[in-house]
Amino acid sequence: MDKQLQGKARAKRAGRRQATRPRPNAGGRRLRLEQLEQRALLDAGPLLITEFLARNDSGIYDDWNPPRRQDWIEIYNPTQEAIGLDGWYLTDSASDLRKCRFPAVALGPGEYLLVFASGRASGSTMVFGPGGRLHTNFALATEGEFLALVRPDGATIASSFAPQYPPQVADVSYGWSMDFATQGYFSLPTPGTGNTDEPMTVPRGQVLINEIMFNTARGTPGSVGFEPERTALEFVELYNKESIPLNLQGWQLDRWWFAAEPVKPVSSITSAGGIATVTLPAHGYSSGDSVLITGAAQTEYNGVFAISNVTANTFQYAVPGSPPSPATGAITAQRHVRMLAGITRENLV
Structure with missing residues (x-):
């Protein structure tokens, strides 16, 4: 490149640098021009x-x-x-x-x-x-x-x-x-502030333990007339009281002292206002058991599951006639139904 072209190139580069450099004002201070909002x-x-x-x-x-x-x-x-x-x-x-x-x-x-x-x-x-x-x-x-x-x-x-x-x-x-x-x-919205609670996969209290069926043994093992517990007849019924379908995949029924059992089938979907019946033939429910529903990714579903309008983790039930109440006769099965107004009982002989 000859000297004339080199000079033009240097002048062009210098012009570009000068165009982007802040220029001093009359008072000698530098003005900074920035587009902060656009950035x-x-x-x-x-x-x-x-x-x-x-x-x-x-x-x-x-x-x-x-x-x-x-x-x-x-x-x-x-x-x-x-x-x-x-x-x-x-x-x-x-x-x-x-x-x-x-x-x-x-x-x-x-x-x-x-x-x-x-x-x-x-x-x-x-x-x-x-x-x-x-x-x-x-x-x-x-x-x-x-x-x-x-x-x-x-x-x-x-x-x-x-x-x-x-x-x-x-x-x-x-x-x-x-x-x-x-x-x-x-369940506790926080408009305008951060969400401090962990989110739930379904709204709290929208799934109810609606009905429980368990079958107890009749008589003493080895005695005449003894009938063992028929676990195949036992079930827990879950009710979806809301107007939205709920996927029960990954949910569990916890028998308190036993390991948690997954809800079966695990892909069950309880439709709006629908009922899902869960059977546990491997571990039958019996007198004094507690039932706790837990979320798929949590050991306890946010600490609370509502049974009707009651805030509780567990719903305990027992066979009529078991201690401390006096025996009232042979009871082979019992069904508890949780209603909005309370508990009704129907004994099946």
Whole structure:
């Protein structure tokens, strides 16, 4: 390259460097020009939908006049920078990712934003309520649907429940655990704050131990007329009192002092309002046993399973006539049925 071309090349490179270098102002100070908001939107990392409530019967009210209990969606910023939400979208339709646009709002680092999925917005952009809360143009479906947070390009999904979240129940939220490892239900919703409890695979108290059948031995072993316990006739009946189907795969029935027995068949699905009957021919239920349902991934299903409206882990039962009550005759089997008003008993001779 001759000297003239080399000089032009050096001048061109110097011009490029000069164009990107801050220039001093009249006072001798350097001005720094940065597009902080654009950098946050592009580089700060994804926002997350951490929790939502699709059926708000007795929870928080919105900020409208008059106020009403509305569905809500919680968004979390896990990054170390504020993120501008202007141009982001919330949607409940996989075919319309630009369904509801965020206005010019920002979410600080580690902060949560609560958005009411109230359907109050009439256009394609969220509206502010009188109290400053955001409202969408759609509500959440209790039977389950697609839900996503979409980046400003209208095509990139930052966070979603896809292809759809599972069916929802009243006043029980759904979302992520604190470590974002698992999804599930929260019987104590925490709108605007982190989820401190571990999520449940089904809402607490929606599965009831509805009926128990056990057969006891009659007489003394070796004596005339002795009849051994007929374990093949014994069963535990589970009732799904909610309007959503429940998959029982991985659940267990725990006999207290025996090892937990898996619910059989393990692929059983209890339909909405349906009943699943579980038999345990290997280990028959007998007087004084307790029954405890545990979740697939937990030793104890969040500490509580409701039997009707009673908070309890176990439901104990015993044969009438066994100590300390006096014997009343030969009883070969007994059935206990748990009703909303209490326990009714039917003795089978």
